[in-house]
Amino acid sequence: MGTLIDRERVRVERTSRSPSETRRLGERIGARLLSGDVLALSGDLGAGKTQLARGICRGAGVPDDEIASPTFAIVATYRGRIPVNHADLYRIGDEDELQATGFPDLVGRVGASVVEWADRFPGALPAERLEIQLAHDPVHPRSRRLVVTGIGARHAALARLLEPRRPV
DSSP: OOEEEOSSEEEEEEEEOSHHHHHHHHHHHHTTOOTTOEEEEEOSTTSSHHHHHHHHHHHTTOOGGGOOOOTTTSEEEEESSSEEEEEEOTTOOSHHHHHHTTHHHHTTSSSEEEEETGGGOGGGSOSSEEEEEEEEOSSSTTOEEEEEEEESHHHHHHHHTTSOOOOO
């Protein structure tokens, strides 16, 4: 675990020990989201992307009962403290299909964008973003490893929100 900092990039590694802890980490980010922020989530099936996205939305003031995985709708926009565009690119086959969803018109513009399976179309995202890679922990089935990379000053600040807290 640790943090690597350079001019425009911050990398933080974390372990989440449960789905509820993953949601709480998301809430910390969501509470600080601003319009134009882009969060790119990636990881295998069941790695915790949707739990993290739910936490981010909750932190942004979106009521829990409005948050659903947009797997079939592809993109859902929620109203909270700011609009949150939640996209799931798992079922998108190619760039043409991605264009047809209207996704490129939302990302990085009005509201914040949370993109699951972002690694499928990295070229569709702005260069400055917060990337969160989630992975299963082979030893502890409920635990997840998170590698958080903030690219650009704004997203680097968001990454720092997930730095492990040090005892005083």
